[in-house]
Amino acid sequence: MSDSQPENLPATSAAGDAQTPGAEVIDQREGMFGVRGTGDTSGFGGLKRQVALPGGTPKPYGSWFDGAVDKLEGLAGEGAIEKVVVDRTELTLHVAREHLVSVAQHLRDDETLRFELFSGVSGVHYPQETGRELHAVYHLASITHNRRIRLEVSAPDGDAHIPSVCSVYPAADWHERETWDFFGIVFDGHPALTRIQMPDDWPGHPQRKDYPLGGIDVEYKGAVIPPPDTRRSYN
Amino acid sequence: MTTTDPYADARSTTEGKVFTVTGQDWDSVVAGLGEEPEERVVVNMGPQHPSTHGVLRLILELEGETVTEARCGIGYLHTGIEKNMEFRSWTQGVTFVTRMDYLSPFYNETAYCLSVERLLGIEDQIPEKANVLRVLLMELNRISSHLVCIATGGMEIGALTVMTIGFREREMTLDLFELITGLRMNHAFVRPGGVAQDLPAGALDKIREYITWMNKHLPEYAELCNANPIFKARLNDVGYLDLAGCMALGITGPTVRSTGYALDLRKSQPYCGYETYDFDVPTWDTSDSYGRFRVRLQEMWESLKIVEQCADRLEKMDGEPVMVADKKIGWPAQLAVGADGMGNSLDHIKHIMGESMEALIHHFKLVTEGFRVPAGQAYVPIESPRGEMGAHVVSDGGTKPYRVHFRDPSFANLQAMPIMCEGSQVADVIVAVASLDPVMGGVDR
Numbered sequence: 001m002s003d004s005q006p007e008n009l010p011a012t013s014a015a016g017d018a019q020t021p022g023a024e025v026i027d028q029r030e031g032m033f034g035v036r037g038t039g040d041t042s043g044f045g046g047l048k049r050q051v052a053l054p055g056g057t058p059k060p061y062g063s064w065f066d067g068a069v070d071k072l073e074g075l076a077g078e079g080a081i082e083k084v085v086v087d088r089t090e091l092t093l094h095v096a097r098e099h100l101v102s103v104a105q106h107l108r109d110d111e112t113l114r115f116e117l118f119s120g121v122s123g124v125h126y127p128q129e130t131g132r133e134l135h136a137v138y139h140l141a142s143i144t145h146n147r148r149i150r151l152e153v154s155a156p157d158g159d160a161h162i163p164s165v166c167s168v169y170p171a172a173d174w175h176e177r178e179t180w181d182f183f184g185i186v187f188d189g190h191p192a193l194t195r196i197q198m199p200d201d202w203p204g205h206p207q208r209k210d211y212p213l214g215g216i217d218v219e220y221k222g223a224v225i226p227p228p229d230t231r232r233s234y235n
Numbered sequence: 236m237t238t239t240d241p242y243a244d245a246r247s248t249t250e251g252k253v254f255t256v257t258g259q260d261w262d263s264v265v266a267g268l269g270e271e272p273e274e275r276v277v278v279n280m281g282p283q284h285p286s287t288h289g290v291l292r293l294i295l296e297l298e299g300e301t302v303t304e305a306r307c308g309i310g311y312l313h314t315g316i317e318k319n320m321e322f323r324s325w326t327q328g329v330t331f332v333t334r335m336d337y338l339s340p341f342y343n344e345t346a347y348c349l350s351v352e353r354l355l356g357i358e359d360q361i362p363e364k365a366n367v368l369r370v371l372l373m374e375l376n377r378i379s380s381h382l383v384c385i386a387t388g389g390m391e392i393g394a395l396t397v398m399t400i401g402f403r404e405r406e407m408t409l410d411l412f413e414l415i416t417g418l419r420m421n422h423a424f425v426r427p428g429g430v431a432q433d434l435p436a437g438a439l440d441k442i443r444e445y446i447t448w449m450n451k452h453l454p455e456y457a458e459l460c461n462a463n464p465i466f467k468a469r470l471n472d473v474g475y476l477d478l479a480g481c482m483a484l485g486i487t488g489p490t491v492r493s494t495g496y497a498l499d500l501r502k503s504q505p506y507c508g509y510e511t512y513d514f515d516v517p518t519w520d521t522s523d524s525y526g527r528f529r530v531r532l533q534e535m536w537e538s539l540k541i542v543e544q545c546a547d548r549l550e551k552m553d554g555e556p557v558m559v560a561d562k563k564i565g566w567p568a569q570l571a572v573g574a575d576g577m578g579n580s581l582d583h584i585k586h587i588m589g590e591s592m593e594a595l596i597h598h599f600k601l602v603t604e605g606f607r608v609p610a611g612q613a614y615v616p617i618e619s620p621r622g623e624m625g626a627h628v629v630s631d632g633g634t635k636p637y638r639v640h641f642r643d644p645s646f647a648n649l650q651a652m653p654i655m656c657e658g659s660q661v662a663d664v665i666v667a668v669a670s671l672d673p674v675m676g677g678v679d680r
Binding site (some may be wrong): 023024029051052053054062087088089090092106116118119120122123124125137139141143147148150169170171173174175178180195196197198206207213228229231234235 | 310313314315317318319321322323353354356387480483484485486487498503504604605610611612613614616624625627629630632633634635637638640642646647648679680
């Protein structure tokens with residue numbers, strides 16, 4: 001391969017790996033294949049890669065986004081929306097967790113917003129983001145206006161509480177139970193926050209990044225293949 | 236029977252006696268109840284019960300024959316697919332997602348690939364032929380999935396002929412899948428950037444034969460069921476859920492269309508070029524199980540219409556690419572079944588092993604390391620046979636997904652089970668659950 005991929009080279013500056021001008025660096029990965037120190041003659045141990053997620057977008061956002069965000073800011077009040085991200089034609093609102101229920105209520109009830117269909121909650125675990133390790137990501141759809149919006153709410157690992165939106169969207173019931181089950185996010189106000197996929201007495205929350213994948217070595221004709229989470233890998 | 240059950244001993248229940256009913260033992264249950272039997276009975280239906288659609292456990296509280304409370308127990312088929320994907324490359328992820336909702340594998344694959352393609356920023360570069368192939372396979376898949384729904388739903392209410400003919404037609408569809416992708420199920424055919432392989436020789440003829448066959452045999456379902464008084468008596472007004480209920484519970488797919496509202500993402504937020512096809516969104520206005528049956532039946536006709544249009548387009552697309560032109564993303568080889576029966580492309584092997592060192596390195600890098608996907612998140616919903624299906628895909632800029640979460644319509648729709656069943660009879664629970672058409676592989680993932 002004659003032309004080298006810039007993304008495979010060590011990042012030199014904060015903006016080196018940035019996708020958008022305002023990208024937010026959340027993590028720095030070092031090394032590769034588990035080699036490091038003086039024994040590393042490959043040079044892979046010296047690799048550095050910054051993980052930068054798309055950061056806040058300045059106004060104007062374009063499309064219907066400006067009107068909707070302005071309307072919501074007016075209804076929900078100061079401080080409810082922490083950050084607006086417009087990335088790949090999708091609108092993401094980062095909402096402060098104490099404002100989540102009122103934001104959801106306005107999004108559903110205001111007739112210029114009217115996001116009446118709740119598509120689901122998905123948890124994401126960013127262990128390196130101190131103070132906001134656990135994210136709950138909500139997808140809402142407006143059938144009336146044919147629009148989609150994403151809400152992102154974060155909580156620190158030590159105080160993994162996010163208010164439940166079940167009172168606004170009854171559909172959130174199972175989705176929140178699943179996110180509790182897999183990430184350990186406690187949805188305050190949920191009618192019955194119990195495990196849904198894992199057995200009731202299961203220890204831990206399997207889809208957190210600090211929970212191992214598990215698995216056993218596979219032996220075939222004398223060769224041993226380790227489980228995927230303990231193999232050498234690109235990072 | 237009341238004392239020797241190893242699975243439900245005295246500690247497992249806090250109130251009442253526990254009976255394990257295995258069939259033909261009704262006398263011992265009656266005898267066990269004693270002189271003053273309780274009116275309130277809690278019945279565990281499933282998880283291993285033919286009428287609960289896979290490993291779904293229904294917990295029903297009964298007063299006589301009436302269900303007073305109904306709850307679902309799920310999770311028996313949880314396989315950790317989403318977690319596993321975080322340790323595999325982006326392309327390998329397709330092999331996992333196809334196993335989620337095993338009755339609609341092409342929808343899982345396409346939902347995942349559309350999200351990955353949005354993250355890669357190559358949505359506009361997907362070859363036209365790949366999109367047509369995706370639409371073709373998805374619509375064939377909608378037919379096969381609806382056939383299973385109608386067939387098993389019919390079997391559960393005793394309409395065995397519907398089951399046998401349903402699986403006969405499904406088999407025809409699976410034969411087409413096998414011809415085009417090499418596998419009857421779990422295809423992993425739709426890949427980020429396009430599809431795995433071009434249409435094999437003779438496939439278009441087989442598709443035409445299939446359309447002829449379906450045109451002949453699809454009316455049989457309507458003849459058997461539509462006006463059948465027993466069928467109607469079992470389905471009419473059972474599992475009622477109106478539009479407001481659907482919206483509150485996030486229900487999509489045939490269930491919402493049976494309330495008379497034509498909610499279909501293929502029309503409202505088209506993807507893969509659906510806006511260029513001519514088809515209608517069937518609705519029904521009874522909001523009950525019969526309405527859902529009629530919607531599914533009509534949808535198969537509409538899907539057949541789309542399949543026909545796809546075949547017409549594919550006829551003119553001979554030799555066009557099916558994978559994105561970007562060599563950094565597109566899979567290097569087009570697999571073909573060789574004389575040795577192995578899935579290798581001999582031309583490609585000749586090229587990388589005998590002609591070009593660089594091609595070998597490129598192949599090796601792309602297959603073992605995979606491509607990197609710019610950091611961010613995407614959610615591209617599509618209209619699966621059961622409703623809105625979408626993959627929330629998060630990338631940290633690496634060669635593996637950082638997090639993939641599937642919004643599976645079976646999971647969301649199953650939440651409507653209690654509201655559909657409470658107050659009805661036990662036999663109606665089976666009909667209501669069948670009309671939701673949950674696939675446990677998708678519910679539990």
